[in-house]
Amino acid sequence: MSEAIRPTSGRRSFLKAGIGTMAAIAAAAGVLEPLRNSKLGTSLSAFLQQHYKRLSPEDLDVIMKRLETEIAVRYGARVNIKDYKPIEGVEFGYALNLTRCNGSRRCVYACMKENNQSHDPGIQYIKVLELPSGSLNVEKSDHYYEHEEVPQDGKFYMPVQCQQCKNPPCTKVCPVEATWTESDGITVIDYNWCIGCRYCMAACPYEARRFNFSEPEIPKEEINPEMGYLSNRIRPRGVVEKCHFCLHRTRQGKNPACMEVCPTGARVFGNMLDPDSEISFILRNKRVYILKEDAGTIPRFFYYFDK
Amino acid sequence: MIKEYVRFLIRAFQLSFDGTRQFYLWMAVLTVITVIGGNAYTRQFVDGLAATGMTDQVSWGAYIANFTFLVGVAAASVMLVIPAYIYRNKDMHDVVLYGELLAIAAIIMCLLFVMVDLGRPDRFWHLIPWIGKFNFPTSLLSWDVIVLNGYLVLNLHICGYLLFMKYMKRKPTPLFYVPFVFISIAWAVSIHTVTAFLYVGLVGRPFWNAAIVAPRFLGSAFTAGPGILIIAFQIMERLSHLKVSEDAYTLLRQIVTASLLINLFMLFCEAFKEFYSAALHNASAQYLFFGLEHNGHTYDLLVPWIWTAIVMEVIAAAILITPPVARRRGFLNVACVLAFVGIWIEKGMGLIIPGFIPTPLGNIVEYLPSVNEVLVCVGIWAFGLLLFSWMVHLAIPIMNGTFSKDSGVPRATDAAIKGEVS
Incomplete structure (x- = not known):
């Protein structure tokens, strides 16, 4: 035991400390090596940016200007970012006529264009399910159908996008309140607050949410500047996005892009609080089907049938 | 006191770089693997999560799977704490500290696995209450942040306090640690329950939306944690002067046996419910155990994976319920390793991936981790082992009295660490 209390020699521990330091520097260099050729960069103001609901209108103006500049630098496009607020006395609802929808996927492409969705990796908000007649079991659906002509015999088509639930499982699970439901019923995401944990994607029963696995790629000429x-x-990398009922259009009284383009008139959008709106008429008079009603999410998106 | 504490830290730092040749080699290998993992993570940081095998359809993968498993390993230290502190079992009392050190390493690994899974790690501060916007108590993930960090702090305090007192050759004041030990018992159960509720609370994922998930988490945790400690104690006994009594091994073996049997029983209950009723909601279980046919194609990537786990667990159970066999150290070790790996498979990827397959809209996209993703995982495991080895390297000489305020820093050739001498 007498040996155990022998102090370590100064020279020896000095040598070890030297070797240890060099090893630590080498290790740090090894870990950080991929940063050498990266173009990553963020400004302090972007890093410290507060939650949307904590921003004053002036703060938000500065941020939107900064984002416009960032898009100009990265994509070479001049764009115009605005903050559209919900309108009092409006609760949006969307109804889709399953008898009419022919599976053309025009809504999918219009949505991509309107909403500046990344081309690579490809992001789409609307999925059109091809189902065999006689079943509404989505597990029998084909998400990737490719035909010369639609509709195919013995099939019908069901587009699915964010259902803008009244009881949304996605906002409940978000650990940082980066996603919430606004007074007009639209569930939105603060793309500058989302931490990218993807818990909302696991929670959504409608597969409505998409994640930006890498920096969105969009050709300059296809960018929608409004x-x-x-x-x-245009979303940053590493955050979640989804359908928002085209709120930059609909809060100005226009229709969503997917509805505008629909060749069969299968889509009806409007204010459910207005008893004279077409959507209110449909909800009162048609046979309506709610996707996964048993999940208790209470969607604001409805499917209905003509015959 | 503060002066002594600073001196303690400095000397502990010195001791960290003093060890046998085996110790250096082991730590160097782990450091290299950690650096490789760190390099892979930096690549992911630069390229985004596109560097992983995850997709919009399978949006959680190997990171969250390992996270889930390691929460169990961390919680399992309670299986040493309960006998040591509630039943005043002397044998367990001698080794309980190492169980708590394992919990510390496991929790830090958990936190790392969550960090590497974030799309925006730069926005990590949004999770800090008041400074960020912490969605508590609504989001189960915010609960998890609290319970995991709380458990880490509890164990750091308990271990740190006891070790420092031992170093100071003072009797620890029970008031300063015993209440925290009792809190940590309940807290250990809470970390695993809350982690289970992360999944259980999701109505859109029938595979997870089942009450049995939380009890099963505990059953599997109390198998894997004590199982790996049986192995770790033997390695520590070989490389140092630590003595673990035969009775401690017996108690750990009994805990592993009982927990493994309970785990297998609950697995059976779950399988029965899924397959006998043959409802539409069993597609995920069908995918996991037998493969799923969809639009003329059979998807069965996980089938060999899960059956490997079940075979491992059943062999481990067979060994453990045959006491004459299980008492032999070689067989016991085989059983513990099989149980540990089996549970790592079953409640890691075996639990997380099928939750996403098929998707809520009936699509099937299979998942395989990318090479980069695997490197990150291996790196975190190596870092956790590095951390645990380092803590044990300091704790053993403190606990056996060779490293105290009156002693020098024990040297590689000294009695404290025998290693190459023996």
């Missing part, structure tokens, strides 16, 4: 802060502005 952008909403909470809607179609």
Whole structure:
């Protein structure tokens, strides 16, 4: 035991400390090596940016200007970002006529264009399910159908996008309140607050949410320059996005892009609080089907049938 | 006191770089693997999560799977704490500290696995209450942040306090640690329950939306944690002067046996419910155990994976319920390793991936981790082992009295660490 209390020699521990330091520097260099050729960069103001609901209108103006500049630098496009607020006395609802929808996927492409969705990796908000007649079991659906002509015999088509639930499982699980439901019923995401944990994607029963696995790629000439802060502005990498009922259009009284383009008139959008709106008429008079009603999510998106 | 504490830290730092040749080699290998993992993570940081095998359809993968498993390993230290502190079992009392050190290493690994899974690690501060916007108590993930960090702090305090007192050759004041030990018992159960509730609370994922998930988490945790400690104690006994009594091994073996049997029983209950009723909601279980046919194509990537786990667990159970066999150290070790790996498979990827397959809209996209993703995982495991080895390297000489305020820093050739001498 007498040996155990022998102090370590100064020279020896000095040598070890030297070797240890060099090893630590080498290790740090090894870990950080991929940063050498990266173009990553963020400004302090972007890093410290607060939650949307904590921003004053002036703060938000500065941020939107900064984002416009960032898009100009990165994509070479001049764009115009605005913050569109919900309108009092409006609760949006969307109804889709399953008898009419022919599976053309025109809504999918219009949505991509309107909402500046990344081409690579490809992001789409709307999925059109091809189902065999006689079943509404989505597990029998084909998401990737490719035909010369639609509709195919013995099939019908069911587009699915964010259902803008009244009881949304996605906002409940978000650990940082980066996603919430606005007074007009639209669930939005603060793309500058989302930490990218993807818990909302696991929670959504409608597979409505998409993640930006890498920096969105969009050709300059295909960028829609009219952008909403909470809607179609080009998203940063590493955050979640989804359908927002084209709020930068609909809060100005226009229709969503997917409805505008629909060749069969299968889509009806409007204010459910207005008893004279077409959507209110459909909800009162048609046979309506709610996707996964048993999940208790209470969607604001409805499917209905003509015959 | 503060002066002594600073001196303690400095000397502990010195001791960290003093060890046998085996110790250096082991730590160097782990450091190299950690650096490779760190390099892979930096690549992911630069390229985004596209560097992983995850997709919009399978949006959680190997990171969250390892996270889930390691929460169990961390929680399992309670299986040493309960006998040591509630039943005043002397044998366990001598080794309980190492169980708590394992919990510390496991929790840090958990936190790392969550960090590497974030799309925006730069926005990590959004999770800090008041400074960020912490969605508590609504989001189960915010609960998890609290319970995991709380458990880490509890164990750091308990281990740190006891070790420092031992170093100071003072009797620890029970008031300063015993209440925290009792809190940590309940807390250990909470970390695993809350982690289970992360999944259980999701109505859109029938595979997870089942009450049995939380109890099963505990059953599997109390198998894997004590199982790996049986192995770790033997290695520590070989490389140092630590003595673990035969009775401690017996108690750990009994805990592993009982927990493994309970785990297998609950697995059976779950399988029965899924397959006998043959409802539409069993597609995920069908995918996991037998493969799923969809639009003329059979998807069965996980089938060999899960059956490997079940075979491992059943062999481990067979060994463990045959006491004459299980008492022999060689067989016991085989059983512990099989149980540990089996549970790592079953409640890691075996639990997380099928939750996403098929997707809520009936699509099937299979998942395989990318090479980069695997390197990150291996790196975190190596870092956790490095951390545990380092803590044990300091704790053993403190606990056996060779490293105290009156002693020098024990040297590689000294009695404290025998290693190459023996």
